[in-house]
Amino acid sequence: MSDRNSGVSGLVNARQVGRLAPVRRTSTVDLIAERLREAVVDGSLPPGAVLGEAELAFQLGVSRGPLREAMQRLTAEGLLVIPKRRGLAVRIMTPEDVRDIHWLRARIEPELGRRILARPAAERRTVLAELGTEVKRMQRALRKDDARALGDAYLDFHRALAAWGGSLRLARMMGTLLIETRLCTFSMYEHFEVHRDLVSEHAAFVEALAAEDAARFAVLVEAHLDAEVRRLLAEPEAAKEDDADRLLAETPAGPQPLDRLDLPEGL
Amino acid sequence: MSDRNSGVSGLVNARQVGRLAPVRRTSTVDLIAERLREAVVDGSLPPGAVLGEAELAFQLGVSRGPLREAMQRLTAEGLLVIPKRRGLAVRIMTPEDVRDIHWLRARIEPELGRRILARPAAERRTVLAELGTEVKRMQRALRKDDARALGDAYLDFHRALAAWGGSLRLARMMGTLLIETRLCTFSMYEHFEVHRDLVSEHAAFVEALAAEDAARFAVLVEAHLDAEVRRLLAEPEAAKEDDADRLLAETPAGPQPLDRLDLPEGL
DNA sequence: GATCATCGTATTGTCGACAAACGTACAATA
């Protein structure tokens, strides 16, 4: 014990070395909730899917207690519903939900441009670079006809928008709204589908920001969200017939029993 | 058993009698969550208060399991934080939170006027009547110098706004935002305080709606929310000195150990 | 005298188990 203290003169205060990022000790409930969110996003848990607690808990390698707590959290976020004595079910979004969610996004997202442009120039460049990267991801996905990759880039684009245009709280809320948006897609279409115009629309967003034209950005975003609602609420079958080549579809993740949901060991 | 069936010819199909409202069976977790929300709203659980799970569960007359599930739900709503191994704590709102919450409300509430005015005339009258009632409650509370009653009427006014101007989802979200607003008051002031101008401001809201002037309504609401932020973020002590007579204060509910939180029997 | 180490305690995080409730299948009756 005195050995350790004897060397103390050779040490420097940790504060001088550099700011250590605080140890991220995420609770088990957090892990489970995050895992469930991922499963909802990637379609492993399709809307309407009902899963027994015991089965899910076994797959996750935890007991039912923490799982139930995570379920409650997802329920409060509006992603899950808990039918009485029926385990848990992924929420099925109704046309009303689709309108609601996009209305809310339309209240928030157009304003984010203004807030991003209000930031210092250096940060603005960072934001533009990041958003540009996401658009490039979308373009690559479009070339590969990879609907899923395009959808993921879409999510990340808007996540970045919220992260830079808002606060932590706003980012969290937008994150939930975006997951709900994807649930809308899953609920409305049988397959996962995105519209091909998505990419050019988002490229225009970035251009507007680059031109520091907040008003134009707001108009574009609002128009995009409006268009999304119309696309989602149009009869899916009819839409597929009418302009099949303008949609990018992917075979559904389907009701596959959510493979590999294990948590990292040490739980 | 055959006795009961013998009389069947005298009965009519239930569907013909009238639509029975589905039986509302609220789960224990729902009850606990609601009780905790109430306690946060009325100040029985002041911001920063830490309570042990065992103690709380005992007071509520339930075991720790359902209580923990309810805690997770309130956590997702942003009302509670769960410090590691420290039980549960009511969230303390920072100035940043105050700005966030009111910014979000300012994106949503001004638009609600438009949506209310888009309703059929008969419903519009109902809404106006209801909002007028809340304003009268506020006026009565003002005359009695009852800050708490005024604050409660304020909550109900805005709840009604969301209920009539939005959807179920929107009402739920606004409900949470309103509770958070009250947490802002608790967090910023030591005592519960409201501004006297609140009543006239809200009377003006109703007048604008009655005049079917959605634009004016939007401007007024946004101005009100803006003013609220400034009032909340002004140094409380300084504010009390400067215009003490324009504030309505109430001795705090204080750290009283949340009396009477029992759930209805049968649990 | 101050800092550090150690111990004890209280509380949480997690798990397993029990009982009640629900759904389902089958049989009986009108």
Add this chain to the structure above:
DNA sequence: TATTGTACGTTTGTCGACAATACGATGATC
């Protein structure tokens, strides 16, 4: 044949208990 009653199996809702961990106090050492 359609509807109702019954019994069974499965799953949830709830509780109690155990172990791990963090905190506070006390004592020891430099």
